[in-house]
Amino acid sequence: MMPFLQVNQLHVRYDFSSNRDTLNAVNFELLEGESILLLGPSGCGKSTLTYCLNGLYPRELDGEMQGDVIINGKRTTDYRPGELAQHVGVVFQDPETQFCMLTVEDEVAFGLENIRIPKMKIAKKIDDALELVGLMPFKKATISSLSGGQKQKLALACILALEPKLLILDEPTANLDPMAAMELIETIRSIKVQTGCSLIIIEHQLDGWTELAERCVLLNNDGTIFYDGPLRGAINHKRPLLQKEGIWLPRVANYVLPYHNKTLPIPLTLSAFACQAEQYKPAYWDNNIMPKQTYKQALLVANQIAYSKRKKKIIQNVSINIYHGDFVAIIGSNGSGKTTLSRLLAGIEQPSEGSILLKNKQLASWQEKELRDNIGYVFQNPEHQFITDSVFEEVAYSLRLKELSDEVIKTKTMEMLDNCGLTNLKNHHPFHLSQGQKRRLSVATMLIDNQAMLILDEPTFGQDALSNRELMHLLSERHKTGTTIVMITHDMDLVYEHATRVIVMNQGEIAVNCEPEHLWAKSEKLLQQWQLTLPTPIQLKRCCERRGKNVSTPT
Structure with missing residues (x-):
């Protein structure tokens, strides 16, 4: 062929x-x-x-x-120009960079009009594309009202309307909650069956x-x-x-490999693992449970805070204590209020109701410089925090503000660049980096200081396995020295491996505030309602238990 x-x-x-x-x-x-x-x-x-x-x-x-x-x-x-788009369609990492219209219908129509599809055919092509991705009920909706998963599907619909023979998906699930990611993959599977692309x-x-x-x-x-x-x-x-x-x-393969029977094919999925689960012991996946901690002193206290934007309530009735030594994971579906809550806790946004205290002092009364010396914040979009012309200067910036010597600045900056795998890129402009490299740089700019609390919005998305491991090691080391970590993530395995406490956001409110193992004990129906899945080790363990294997320590 x-x-x-x-x-x-x-x-x-x-x-x-x-x-x-x-x-x-x-x-x-x-x-x-x-x-x-x-x-x-x-x-x-x-x-x-x-x-x-x-x-x-x-x-x-x-x-x-x-x-x-x-x-x-x-x-x-x-x-x-434009002809190749009918053969090759690309859905990029950030779907919003592809949008230029206000409504779902107009966005799909835009590409069709650009390749001069006759008006009488455009309406049907729009409907066909929206049907393929399950967005027909949102045909008249504004793009800004869509969730992250729906925006990803809209970007996909815009490409599908052009009927390309080749579809390229560039990290399509990086910004999606677990259930939305699974839903998108199932949508792609259905599209492939229907179109043969x-x-x-x-x-x-x-x-x-x-x-x-x-x-x-x-x-x-x-x-x-x-x-x-x-x-x-x-x-x-x-x-x-x-x-x-x-x-x-694949996560299943990664966890199973140390115990894998080489006479069997390596399972790449949970269903494949289930077929050979009798070969494994449930206790194989009990070794990453974080120790329980006794919290003594609150570092930050939020009391009955709320936040509205354009007359829409985004956060409501939220009360939370962040303790010294916490490693808190904030999870939940796209659009549940995670990022807005983190920005309120960091003092970037001001609540419309309620109060937030840092070290028993109203957050709003802190001087900006003092506040940033206490709370470091890594944005979801790393480009929002870059202010210099080189990777080296981006990391060195806060050290220069402290008027440290050039020798100390160089030593500390190069050590941090090495830890984050950015040494060879020290002279590059931050905007010339890949998305994964930009993310590591944004984290490095915060880790270089010694704030009492670090708040990170999806610090690991777009990272390769090695960078992910090194980044989480750096955060774990900071946590061990007493830094309080608050991390927004969709990665349930990271929650399992690192969090001492987990907060589930749902429709702008806190649905659960507990230790991770208590969350895993919740019903499957509740987890699905919050768009969550269980961590891979918990799924593997339960799969083994269902096969009737007794829990014992591996020899």
């Missing part, structure tokens, strides 16, 4: 990175109707490759591109995708493909290299 996509000896080099290629001699093919996982560490060139496949590069490239990208037998450079899935978290993709293409840090084949084959034969490059394994 003639390949639908051919990439031949592709090299890409940016002007700001003239000493190395971002993509280096990349070669692969994709058949019509085939699906692949495109995997690699943060900054390895996955998004750059996407821009080459959809024709954005070399047209908009500040740099050089060599080699050929051939779509349906024709070089991308030979397509007329080809898929390229760029993801760090593989759960849910492994049943959709027949093979994986793996990139290393040098932007070179080092494996092209079945994912299970990569795990069997390239595992040390996967770990070195920071490429995530």
Whole structure:
């Protein structure tokens, strides 16, 4: 069969990175109707490759591109502007960057009008696309009123309306709560069945995708493909290299591998694990329970706070104590109020009702500099906090404000860059980094100081496995030295491994404030109502228990 996509000896080099290629001699093919996982560490060139496949590069490239990208037998450079969009559709990491209209219907229509689809056909194409993603009830809704998952589906509908043969998904679930992520994956599965399109899935978290993709293409840090084949084959034969490059394994496989019976295939999904659960003991997954802590002194106290915007109540009736030494995970569905609550606790926004005290002093009465010396805040969008022209200066900025010596500033900054895997990027502009690298930089700018409390909004999204592990190690070390950590996350495994307390937000209110193990004991119906899933170890343990295995300590 003639390949639908051919990439031949592709090299890409940016002007700001003239000493190395971002993509280096990349070669692969994709058949019509085939699906692949495109995997690699943060900054390895996955998004750059996407821009080459959809024709954005070399047209908009500040740099050089060599080699050929051939779509349906024709070089991308030979397509007329807009023509390639009918063959290759891309849903980017942040769907809001793709929107330019106010309502759902108009947004889908926009792309169709740009390729001059006759008016009499546009209405049906809009309805067909919205039906595919389950957004017909929101056809007349404003985009701003949609949840994160719905916005992701709208971005998908806009692409599907153009009927591309190849659909590229660039970390489509990175900003979604667990249930919304599962729902989106199921939507993609249904679309593939109905349209027969080809898929390229760029993801760090593989759960849910492994049943959709027949093979994986793996990139290393040098932007070179080092494996092209079945994912299970990569795990069997390239595992040390996967770990070195920071490429995530499916979570089930990652937890099971230390105890895996090599005569059986490695389970990539929970259903596959269930078929061989009798081989394992439930106690294998009891070793990450955080010790209970006795809290003595409240660092921050919020009492009956509320917050409204444009006459809409976003936070209401929230009372909470954050204690010295807490590691609090704030979880909940997209749009439940997690980010707004964190901004109120950090003093970035002011509550419309109620009070917040930091060290027994009203938060609003703190001088800004003193407040930032006590509370560090990492934004959900890292670009919102960058203020200098280089990675080094971004991390060094707060140290310079303290008028430390140049020698001390250099030593501390280079140590932090090394800890966050950013040393080789020290002279780059922050806006030239990949999304994962930007996230690490935003965390580094806060970790360089010694605030009493760190509030982090999704610090690990978009991170490869190695960066994720190192980042959480840094936070854990700060926690051990007495820093209070408050972290918003959708990653239930991180909650399981690190949190001493968990707060579930639901429709602007606190639904649960408890130790993590008490949350896992809640009914499945309640967890689904809050758009939550159980952590992987808890799911594995219960699967073993259902198979009748007795709980015992592994030898």
